[in-house]
Amino acid sequence: xxxxxxxxxxxxxxxxxxxxxxxxxxxxxxLGLDQRLLTEENCLMNETILRFDxxxxxxxxxxxxxxxxxPERVRSLPSDELRExxxxxxxxxxGNYPIEKIERIKALRSQGYRVVLLSNTNEGHWDRIEQxxxxxxxxxxxxxxxxxxxxxxMRMRKPEPEIFLELxxxxxxxxxxxxxxxDSQQNCDAARSLGIEAIMVERNASWxxxxxx
Numbered sequence: 001x002x003x004x005x006x007x008x009x010x011x012x013x014x015x016x017x018x019x020x021x022x023x024x025x026x027x028x029x030x031l032g033l034d035q036r037l038l039t040e041e042n043c044l045m046n047e048t049i050l051r052f053d054x055x056x057x058x059x060x061x062x063x064x065x066x067x068x069x070x071p072e073r074v075r076s077l078p079s080d081e082l083r084e085x086x087x088x089x090x091x092x093x094x095g096n097y098p099i100e101k102i103e104r105i106k107a108l109r110s111q112g113y114r115v116v117l118l119s120n121t122n123e124g125h126w127d128r129i130e131q132x133x134x135x136x137x138x139x140x141x142x143x144x145x146x147x148x149x150x151x152x153x154m155r156m157r158k159p160e161p162e163i164f165l166e167l168x169x170x171x172x173x174x175x176x177x178x179x180x181x182x183d184s185q186q187n188c189d190a191a192r193s194l195g196i197e198a199i200m201v202e203r204n205a206s207w208x209x210x211x212x213x
Contacts, residue, residue, distance in 0.1 A: 003113075003213050004176070004177065005113065005177060005178065005179045005197075005213060006113065006114060006173060006177040006178070007113070007114045007115075007116060007171050007173045007177060007178045007179070008108055008113050008114070008115045008116070008178075008179050008181075008212075008213065009116055009117075009118050009167065009178055009179065009180040009181065009196075010105070010115065010116070010117055010118070010145075010181050011117075011118060011119060011158075011181060011182040011183060011184070011187070012117055012119035012121060012129070013093075013094075013119065013120075013121070013183075014183035014201075014203035014204055015181055015182060015183050015201055015203075016097065016101050016102075016105070016117075017094060017095060017096075017097055017129065017132070018095030018096050018097075018098070018204045019093055019094065019095060019203065019204060020092075020093050020095055020204075021093045022093075023092040023093050024089055024090055024091075024092045024093040025038045027089040027092055028066070028089055031070060031074060031085070031086075031089065032070045032071040032073070032074045033066070033069055033070060034069070037069060045069070048062065048065050049062075050157070052122045052124065052152070053120045053121065053122050053151045053152055053157050054151055054152065054155055054156060054157050055122075055123075055151070055152035055153060055154075055155045056155070058123070059122070059123045059124045062122070062124060063083055063086050063087060063090070063124070066086050066090075067082060067083065067086060070082075087124065090124050090125070091124070091125060091128045094125060094128055094129060094132060095204070096132070096136065097132060097133055097136045097137065098206070099136060099137065100206075100207070101207055102133075102136070102137045102144065104207060104212060105144060105145070106144070108212065108213065109146065111213075113213065114146045114147075114171065115145055115146055116145055116146055116147040116148070116149060116167070116171065117141065117145045117147070117148050117149060117150075118149045118158065118163070118164075118167060118180070119148075119149070119150055119151065120151040120157045120158050121150055121151060121152060122151075122152045123152055126150070126152075129141070147170070147171070149163070149166070149167050149170075151163065154166060158182070158184070158186075158187040158190060159184070159186045159187045159189070159190035160190070161190060161193070161194060164190065164191055164194050164196060165194065168194075168196075174195075175194050175195030175196045176195055176196075176197070178196045178197065179196075179197050179198075179199070179213065180196050180197065180198040180199070181198075181199050181201055181210070181212075182198065182200060182201070183200065183201055183202065183203040184200070185200055188200045199211070
């Protein structure tokens with residue numbers, strides 16, 4: 001290791017895993033969901049997603065909420081069929097894992113860095129996230145990373161400072177020993193406010209121009 005950094009922290013969606021939220025939102029609108037539920041700031045749908053990511057509500061509750069917001073003609077479909085359709089739509093936003101990014105993470109670990117994942121995610125996505133990684137790289141998240149910090153399991157989410165502080169505590173690391181990569185300016189600012197060096201990367205962009213130590 002030729003750096004003063006010991007722990008490298010990666011976001012998941014938009015950084016390691018390509019993400020297209022508009023695919024899911026567009027499909028929900030096509031299914032009959034009022035588009036205003038997905039576009040208005042501070043709307044109930046946004047708050048429900050935040051609660052889902054924080055683990056405050058279950059997948060059953062989240063998908064039931066979406067179902068309840070659909071028009072009657074859609075809710076009259078067989079319940080199992082409709083629920084499966086909603087779940088598939090929710091996971092449409094999850095794209096592919098560029099193999100070069102996976103190899104870069106493996107290389108960092110081989111160089112002696114501790115590499116961990118810090119993700120705002122939910123139980124509705126996690127199984128599909130794991131399936132996609134295994135299909136691409138033949139491994140699961142717990143094998144690719146030294147540790148997983150997942151919002152829905154920790155009951156906190158970025159940019160809340162508590163989630164960064166819990167990661168530091170668990171890793172036994174000082175803020176200046178960590179390097180954080182995320183595609184959200186808000187999340188990067190929150191990390192920097194605690195003394196963690198943060199690099200904002202463009203969503204779904206290649207890492208070719210990003211200094212990863």
